[in-house]
């Protein structure tokens with residue numbers, strides 16, 4: 001993990017065996033794996049450890065969103081797992097994000113392990129301007145993403161989750177060191193499904209994404225490793241490098 005435009009494969013399944021199978025197939029083809037609510041709620045820390053045993057870095061996308069004390073406790077509970085990246089919802093507010101950051105640092109110190117990067121989900125990639133209006137947010141998505149990214153930075157977080165549409169604006173505002181973790185990525189011809197703010201992998205990488213989080217276009221492909229390798233090749237050719 002480190003250079004820009006790296007692919008994290010989202011292993012969205014309740015089956016440990018299926019996730020382990022994908023992880024082995026994708027080892028060496030992607031930079032890391034994403035485990036989210038679906039997998040974690042079904043399999044918990046034991047399931048997580050089965051996937052982490054593959055040795056690939058894990059993006060634990062639990063999107064924590066609660067009062068500060070509860071989120072701090074959740075971050076503490078997760079600390080022994082040592083994910084590379086952990087998500088909270090920026091909509092939880094400044095104090096909640098600060099509590100997450102402080103808990104991550106404190107508990108990593110206690111356990112003498114590396115703390116996870118904490119990134120805040122801004123506006124889900126499945127939402128557009130109309131969806132925001134429907135929940136009472138008048139601002140366009142682009143303004144709301146910028147506002148929440150600035151709040152996340154004030155809270156001392158390492159970066160945000162945003163859609164590929166907001167990468168250029170956030171890079172310009174936040175600089176090079178602020179992590180941009182980007183789902184809503186679709187290679188040519190792939191179905192958008194429930195994603196509303198999407199872009200091609202090469203374009204998202206060129207725009208300055210650190211990590212591209214890609215699930216179904218990889219896991220639902222007839223050959224997941226080949227699908228991932230094609231995406232990495234596309235990114236490499238756009239960035240002028242050989243891959244992740």
Ligand SMILES: O=c1ccn([C@@H]2O[C@H](COP(=O)(O)O)[C@@H](O)[C@H]2O)c(=O)[nH]1
Pocket residue numbers: 010012034036061121123124125126161183184185193195213214215216217
């Ligand atoms: O705003 C967000 C935040 C997280 N995600 C997660 O990314 C993957 C995308 O999967 P696809 O199959 O490529 O659509 C999925 O695990 C989401 O939970 C997101 O899509 N949008």
